[in-house]
Amino acid sequence: MERYDPQAVEARWQKVWADEKAFETPNPADPAADDSPRAYVLEMLPYPSGDLHMGHVTNYTMGDVVSHFRRRTGHKVLHPMGYDSFGLPAENAAIKTGGKPAEVTARNIARIREQMLRMGWSIDWSRELSTSDPEYYKWTQWIFLRMFERGLAYKRGAAVKWCPQDQTVLANEQVVDGHCERCGTEVEARDLEQWFFRITDYADRLLDDMEKLEQWPERVLTMQRNWIGRSHGAEVQFSVVGGDEAIPVFTTRPDTLFGATFFVLAPEHPMINDLVRGTAAEAEVTDYVRRRGAESVADRMRDDRPKTGVDTGRRVLNPVTNEEIPIWVSDYVLVEYGTGAIMAVPAHDERDHTFALAFGLPIRQVVAATDGADVDVQAQAFTGTGDDAVLVNSGQFDGMTVADAKNAVPAWLAEDGRGEQKTAYRLRDWLVSRQRYWGAPIPIIDCPSCGLVPVPDADLPVRLPEIEDYAPKGRSPLAAAEEWRAVPCPSCGAAAQRETDTMDTFVDSSWYYLRYVNAHDDMEAFAKGDVDWWLPVGQYIGGVEHAILHLLYSRFFTKVLFDAGYLGFEEPFANLFTQGMIYKDGAKMSKSKGNVVAPDEIVNRYGADALRMYVLFMGPPEQDKEWSDSGVLGPSRFLDRLWKAVDRIAAETSGDPLPVAPSGAEGSALDLLRLTHHSIQRVTEDIDRRLQFNTAIAAAMELLNGIEKQRDALLGDPIGGQALRHAAGTLVCLVQPFAPHIAEELWEALGGSRLWETPWPVADPALLIADTFECVVQINGKLRERVQLGCGLPKDEVLAAVKALPKIAEQLEGRELVKEIVVPDKLVNIVVK
RNA sequence: GCCGGGGUGGCGGAACUGGUAGACGCACCGGACUCAAAAUCCGGCGUUGGCAACAACGUGCGGGUUCGAGCCCCGCCCCCGGCACCA
Numbered sequence: 080m081e082r083y084d085p086q087a088v089e090a091r092w093q094k095v096w097a098d099e100k101a102f103e104t105p106n107p108a109d110p111a112a113d114d115s116p117r118a119y120v121l122e123m124l125p126y127p128s129g130d131l132h133m134g135h136v137t138n139y140t141m142g143d144v145v146s147h148f149r150r151r152t153g154h155k156v157l158h159p160m161g162y163d164s165f166g167l168p169a170e171n172a173a174i175k176t177g178g179k180p181a182e183v184t185a186r187n188i189a190r191i192r193e194q195m196l197r198m199g200w201s202i203d204w205s206r207e208l209s210t211s212d213p214e215y216y217k218w219t220q221w222i223f224l225r226m227f228e229r230g231l232a233y234k235r236g237a238a239v240k241w242c243p244q245d246q247t248v249l250a251n252e253q254v255v256d257g258h259c260e261r262c263g264t265e266v267e268a269r270d271l272e273q274w275f276f277r278i279t280d281y282a283d284r285l286l287d288d289m290e291k292l293e294q295w296p297e298r299v300l301t302m303q304r305n306w307i308g309r310s311h312g313a314e315v316q317f318s319v320v321g322g323d324e325a326i327p328v329f330t331t332r333p334d335t336l337f338g339a340t341f342f343v344l345a346p347e348h349p350m351i352n353d354l355v356r357g358t359a360a361e362a363e364v365t366d367y368v369r370r371r372g373a374e375s376v377a378d379r380m381r382d383d384r385p386k387t388g389v390d391t392g393r394r395v396l397n398p399v400t401n402e403e404i405p406i407w408v409s410d411y412v413l414v415e416y417g418t419g420a421i422m423a424v425p426a427h428d429e430r431d432h433t434f435a436l437a438f439g440l441p442i443r444q445v446v447a448a449t450d451g452a453d454v455d456v457q458a459q460a461f462t463g464t465g466d467d468a469v470l471v472n473s474g475q476f477d478g479m480t481v482a483d484a485k486n487a488v489p490a491w492l493a494e495d496g497r498g499e500q501k502t503a504y505r506l507r508d509w510l511v512s513r514q515r516y517w518g519a520p521i522p523i524i525d526c527p528s529c530g531l532v533p534v535p536d537a538d539l540p541v542r543l544p545e546i547e548d549y550a551p552k553g554r555s556p557l558a559a560a561e562e563w564r565a566v567p568c569p570s571c572g573a574a575a576q577r578e579t580d581t582m583d584t585f586v587d588s589s590w591y592y593l594r595y596v597n598a599h600d601d602m603e604a605f606a607k608g609d610v611d612w613w614l615p616v617g618q619y620i621g622g623v624e625h626a627i628l629h630l631l632y633s634r635f636f637t638k639v640l641f642d643a644g645y646l647g648f649e650e651p652f653a654n655l656f657t658q659g660m661i662y663k664d665g666a667k668m669s670k671s672k673g674n675v676v677a678p679d680e681i682v683n684r685y686g687a688d689a690l691r692m693y694v695l696f697m698g699p700p701e702q703d704k705e706w707s708d709s710g711v712l713g714p715s716r717f718l719d720r721l722w723k724a725v726d727r728i729a730a731e732t733s734g735d736p737l738p739v740a741p742s743g744a745e746g747s748a749l750d751l752l753r754l755t756h757h758s759i760q761r762v763t764e765d766i767d768r769r770l771q772f773n774t775a776i777a778a779a780m781e782l783l784n785g786i787e788k789q790r791d792a793l794l795g796d797p798i799g800g801q802a803l804r805h806a807a808g809t810l811v812c813l814v815q816p817f818a819p820h821i822a823e824e825l826w827e828a829l830g831g832s833r834l835w836e837t838p839w840p841v842a843d844p845a846l847l848i849a850d851t852f853e854c855v856v857q858i859n860g861k862l863r864e865r866v867q868l869g870c871g872l873p874k875d876e877v878l879a880a881v882k883a884l885p886k887i888a889e890q891l892e893g894r895e896l897v898k899e900i901v902v903p904d905k906l907v908n909i910v911v912k
Numbered sequence: 913g914c915c916g917g918g919g920u921g922g923c924g925g926a927a928c929u930g931g932u933a934g935a936c937g938c939a940c941c942g943g944a945c946u947c948a949a950a951a952u953c954c955g956g957c958g959u960u961g962g963c964a965a966c967a968a969c970g971u972g973c974g975g976g977u978u979c980g981a982g983c984c985c986c987g988c989c990c991c992c993g994g995c996a997c998c999a
Contacts, residue, residue, distance in 0.1 A: 298993070301916045305995040312999080330999060343999090379997095386997085409997095416998045423999085429913095430997050505998060623993080696937070698925060702918090703992085710924070713937040719952090764928085774926070777936035784936090855932045860980045862932055900979050906931055910979050 083722035085686020089820040093199055101835060102201040104157050107612045118149040119157045119613045121592055123621030127162040129187040131194040133661045133668060134622060136678045137694040141658060142620045143200045147816035148766045151839040157613055158201060159595040161208040162188050166584045167245060167261060170517035174549050180517040184211055194679060198687050199820055206598040210587035215594065216519035217540030218604035219587055224522055224533050225643055231277045234531060239510055241269040246551030247514040248273055250583060251507050252628045265375060274512035274521060278635050282307050282504045285634055294654035299626040306627050308505025313489040315498035317342060317395035320403050326350060326395060329417030329503050334484035337473040338445035339422035342395050342406045345414035346371040360392040364408055371410045379410060386411055386434045398497040417503050432460035446481060447471045511583045516549045516556040518581030526568035526575040535569050555579040585628055589636040592616055592651055611647040619652040656770055659703035676706055688818035689715040695772035695817060717780055718821055724786055725825045728807040732800040736831030737808030740843060741801040747789050748802040755806040756846035758782040762813045776817060782810050812840050855906035856881050858890055874901045881907045
């Protein structure tokens with residue numbers, strides 16, 4: 080056979096797979112379906128920027144290894160691919176170059192698809208989809224309407240985050256430290272009418288169902304938990320002195336209610352104007368509110384800012400002490416959390432304490448430590464809540480522990496409506512409307528008499544109109560398409576206007592995993608029987624950067640669709656694997672830093688198989704990794720050596736591509752058979768149970784090293800030759816998920832065909848057992864000697880054999896024996912004095 | 913501050929259930945082949961001492977449990993990620 084030429088080999092097999100539709104998978108209704116177990120292996124779909132990057136290569140190669148493995152262990156595998164193709168980059172590129180977003184997107188998809196094909200991933204291309212395709216977004220709109228019907232999509236005026244660069248509003252999840260997640264511009268606060276999804280209705284289920292996600296990484300669950308931010312506490316009513324109204328507060332410390340010595344409203348609290356109108360403090364309060372409002376979002380988030388505030392002169396009644404306490408306004412209270420108002424307990428809350436000191440407000444201790452700790456609440460807030468923290472100065476609750484009082488106080492308040500147990504969340508409703516062009520139009524019509532009316536399902540999709548100017552102007556570019564906008568109201572027929580905002584692209588990607596199942600069905604988004612057959616996704620793989628946004632939204636969508644009866648499951652992804660990022664020179668690869676290594680260049684030089692192996696071999700898949708230009712040489716050399724070794728063995732032995740292990744092997748032939756079967760076991764475990772691809776590849780490398788070491792000695796011998804052929808065939812089988820092209824070629828050289836659907840090798844238990852082992856001999860826990868002993872030897876015989884060793888005998892000479900430990904077939908430790 | 917993850921040779925990493933620390937690979941050093949170089953093949957490669965056999969030390973730091981600790985426990989330090997004036 081010729082020299083290993085990755086380019087030729089890879090092109091050849093990619094064509095075979097395409098011609099034979101090797102990786103297309105039937106749905107249950109298809110006659111080709113049978114009752115073999117199924118596996119849905121999915122990687123997060125890419126944004127088609129045009130260039131495949133190393134993160135994509137790692138992500139999709141991991142999924143591909145799992146797919147191949149499942150296929151060869153008897154599963155029907157669904158392994159699809161698509162493009163998250165709506166979004167700002169294509170739109171911005173179109174604005175810059177004068178083209179159309181749809182054209183830019185089509186070009187980018189064509190380019191990235193070509194690069195993907197060169198990687199040789201075993202994808203069912205017949206299910207390929209693009210979220211910007213009307214065939215797809217028709218159903219995104221359909222889901223929006225289901226949300227609308229259920230009251231889960233609604234429009235309201237609210238203080239929202241606005242990105243002045245991208246000229247659109249953002250979801251809370253898309254604001255990172257006060258800056259736009261996408262472009263890094265500092266966001267502004269604006270009051271706008273916007274569309275929201277009521278994800279907060281699902282906060283409890285999103286949290287509680289995480290218990291079912293046993294196979295999700297802890298760090299992702301933690302991030303979601305933090306994001307949802309559930310706190311149990313109480314809502315307590317404080318009535319305004321000299322008025323009829325009561326102002327509710329949320330507190331997680333109802334046990335400290337007797338210590339509430341003042342009251343604080345957020346500057347945006349809706350009742351402020353009424354409270355101060357006509358009072359002496361009106362001017363000062365209004366001025367304070369205006370100044371806070373002018374501050375940037377990022378400034379308000381700075382954590383070192385001093386406390387500011389102003390006294391309204393008005394008072395509320397502490398509902399348990401009946402004391403009148405002053406109402407202050409301060410921006411340390413956030414309008415969007417809880418009720419936008421707090422009761423301040425300076426003795427037991429650090430923030431309230433700081434505020435009390437700054438403005439000379441009274442501090443009253445209501446919790447004491449019983450462990451003798453010195454507590455001076457005038458100097459410092461005491462925030463202890465343990466079993467040794469008990470209530471004082473709290474009427475009938477004196478002496479009760481904090482934990483008990485947290486329940487007892489709200490229960491007592493509830494008796495006469497002064498308060499009740501309550502749960503608060505950090506999570507806010509998901510703002511989904513965007514004032515940009517390249518997204519799915521929101522399928523709603525605004526009628527002067529009927530209000531917001533859904534577009535009838537039969538009229539979907541609401542297609543994006545062709546427009547001239549995509550440039551953002553602070554309102555949706557769709558507003559300029561007046562002919563498109565003007566429609567009769569579906570309900571009353573009067574002249575009405577279409578909604579002109581488009582949907583956040585995260586809406587598109589919140590359900591794509593369902594669409595793959597019936598990717599080109601134009602009668603429905605997906606068929607319940609089919610999605611229930613394939614989902615939940617058996618293995619989902621993607622970047623940890625989507626831990627909150629995409630994964631939380633997708634879980635929300637799945638629950639909504641489940642509630643509406645379209646799905647038979649509540650969690651979309653049974654197993655989640657988050658891969659680490661690839662760095663170069665200590666930094667994330669990026670064009671601006673000029674440290675991007677293009678996968679294409681590596682493929683041209685070393686082949687896709689070498690690149691596939693290297694990205695997995697670099698380190699544990701979930702960890703961040705550092706790209707090394709010379710590192711790829713390891714796998715590349717391995718494939719070269721593999722080629723030569725298998726080529727020679729194929730030429731000089733005969734039989735099946737993977738003959739049975741010859742019986743009667745001994746010596747180095749037997750050693751090789753054992754190594755082979757240990758390798759099967761290691762690679763199988765590493766792929767199947769541990770998703771630990773780096774060690775699977777290391778095991779394959781060790782097998783090749785073993786084959787090379789024995790090759791010349793065994794080739795002349797009939798049993799040895801068969802052992803070699805068995806080892807070589809096995810190695811090709813084990814390498815196939817990682818390097819599928821060369822594996823097919825070598826399998827063919829061994830006389831086989833279609834390795835991708837050849838059953839995965841199974842380790843022979845008899846060959847996993849050795850008859851001797853290297854016994855480690857320790858004295859006082861220190862390694863002193865090693866000796867080959869027979870397996871299964873009784874303890875006393877092992878000890879006798881070990882003590883007979885000259886070196887050990889010498890060291891035991893004249894010392895008192897304290898203890899002897901024998902770990903069967905492993906080690907001996909002799910403890911002496 | 914709270915929550916989660918991590919810290920092992922020159923480098924990436926391995927050690928899965930407490931049992932030989934450093935698998936596999938990169939880099940480097942020496943040798944073979946070559947006029948020479950590249951490629952390839954063979955050998956070496958934690959630190960210190962020693963010609964060597966070998967010995968001592970060694971998994972962020974300090975303690976503990978154990979016959980035995982990279983792994984378990986207690987107390988710290990540092991790095992990464994999430995949340996954070998969230999009442």
